[in-house]
Amino acid sequence: MIGTCTALHLQQRGYDVVLVDRREPGQETSLGNAGLIQREAVEPYPFPRQWGKLLQAALGLGVDVHYHLSALPSLVRPLWRYFVDSGPARYPRQVQAYARLIEHCLDEHRPLIEQAGAAEAVRPVGYLDVYRTGRVWEAAARDAERLALAFGLRCTVLDAAGLAQAEPALRHPLAGAVHWQDPWSVRDPAELVSAYARLFVQRGGRLVRGDATALTPHGRGWRLPLPDGAIEAPVAVVALGPWSDTLLQRLGYRLPLFVKRGYHQHYTGGGVLQRPALDAERGFVLVPMRRGLRLTTGAEFAHRDAPATPVQVRRAEAAARELMDLGRALDEPPWLGARPCTPDMLPIMGAAPRHPGLWFNFGHSHQGFTLGPVAGRLLAEMIAGEPPFVDPAPYRPERWG
Template identity: 50%
Template sequence: MRTALVLGAGAVGVSSALHLQRRGWQVALVDRQAPGRATSYGNAGIVQSEAVEPYAMPRSWPALLAIVAGRTNDVRYDPRALPLHAGALLRYWWHSAPSRHRRIASAYATLIRSATAEHGDLIEAAGAGALVRTGGYRVLHRTAAAMDAALREAERLRSDYGVAFVTESPDELRLAEPALKAAGAGAILWPDAWVSSDPGALVESYAALFRRLGGTVAIGDASTLAKPRTGWSVRTSDGAVGAEAAVVALGPWSPEVLKPLGYSVPMVLKRGYHRHWTVERTLRRPLMDAANGCVLAQMRQGLRITTGAELTGRDAPVALAQLQRAEAAAAELLELGGPVEKEPWFGTRPCMPDMLPVVGPAPRHSGLWFNFGHGHQGLTLGPASGRLLAELMSGEAPHVSPGPFGFIRPAVAG
């Protein structure tokens, strides 16, 4: 029987482990904490099947100056941390040019189109249907100009990719979401997205399925990854564990684990925050407030208010300005009670400069495989990229072309 270590127990790692297990591999899933407790826990809980294009960096001077001046809440930055991000950010900006972004998006869309189907397969097998509902989510626009621009973009996505959307006037939005105090200029509903009321628990349910089918989950230190004479090993609380193959699915921690092996992985690390609030009346579907870069999503813990991206140091202290602005914006839309937690949660999104995840073999080490760099879409893409990785490791025909997702990117480098 073939054996593998999967390092990282988020949505990507757990999905990789399950798909390998289905193909006859004996798998040990290793992380420093329980499955679904890191970045996979803290997102807005949306499986975004409509997100067929990755987030590009703004290229216009007005948009860039708005970020520099702090006028937008989508992206904030700590000037002291910019030197840490400079190289990767410059490459991100270069890849965000329209012609390059189109090539990148054409590859990205092949993977994200299978997101809901792959989740559906695991949800059924794990018996996790109570944690997920269909029906989509909304993006609210506060001004007529913003709504008109969003509608043009939605029509382009429908034309180019066949993505479905529904336009809702302010009156239609108020009828659909009676809890709203204000409806702005209306909203766009993305009806094909799926929503989880507890994304951390969803990943835990996938891990529980993995255990029931004979998989091993261990607490361990991925930085101890080593290559003995044959195969790979890592130290866990139960001692060293070895296997013929190792998968690095550690999200933002992947670069530091791979650096001792000679791999330089440029990555834009985007911190995101959330806090739960009590509310008098709940939202029926998650709502993104486009003007303030935040998502309001009803979770089992309360109304989760999530932020956009903060560029800061990996170990930087909590900075509340972005979250506080999001919470103030939420209070304009809903009757908020009080915060459930005194301190907010925060985590880091692992964004590759070309916006594509890395899925495939390591170029210089036999038996070493990569599955990381999913940016804002780790929850969405985990099962799809986990399947692709397992297909490649098992010698099967992949369900999407793997070339654009390899460690070396000839398909999108031009």
């Protein structure tokens, strides 16, 4: 999503753009997500600070968090920074910087969706945070109203009866929900990225298969050897999502990137949800999609390429079956992807500190699908030397040295 949108925005500014991907665009993290364009997500996910939550995660008891012991040594440094940046001294500043990107997500997706002829794939139905316990729901409702007021968001608080009316398929005796009305739900996230990529090609862009990690400085620009001949260009953008550091390490950058892996599984033949629903007390999402009801999981702290351990899918499925008739799982292994994360919860967007002509656009963590067109426009404006529509200072790569 991020690379394709950056390509579109550069092309719009008159650049001759080649989009290089080792697969078709939209076949990795941007395929498997929950497909939410999250206008309400003005607060990036902080590191939990409640002892109960930390203990549950440490003991491996929850649905929302899972970790591999073997990954912890390499995660200590980024997770410590993540913990510090989630604290009361710094988090409010991170929220302001994040919200300034999120607030443009609908306005930036809208024209691309129209131009790509993809309107049919997008449903402006919002989504529900569903609560099982009265006390938790009441606190969440107060918090949602605070956020809505502070950031101009639309939300409705539903009690148990209101929720039953809105989502008859939910059968558990639930406490209530918060209905965020602004977000959009995409029926097939990969298809939206493909539609954007087709628009790029229709407008004269070149889509090329190749391994971007072979990129090297060349004269005053960049060179990428490909099977059908090398590409040379004065400007290169790294938008490899969770694979970005593979290339950057070769170029001598040591950014404290890490991944939060996540899974999905589809179900069919069960109850029908009208809109996506997050089980806010268990930490998984159910989304009606083209292939069926998609269940997506929370965060797994593990090496990006470690074998899949879909513990959270099993636990989330059991919890989801308490909520509704899920039907049967489609006969396919759970999909596994990796959210590209940074310790300060902000993406890395801007000029590479030590390489003229190299630009970074990655680390959009939980909301890269939402932020694609915003990130694409901001980076293209910076490259073209136009006044940026959002102050890019908080996202600059130099913050990590």
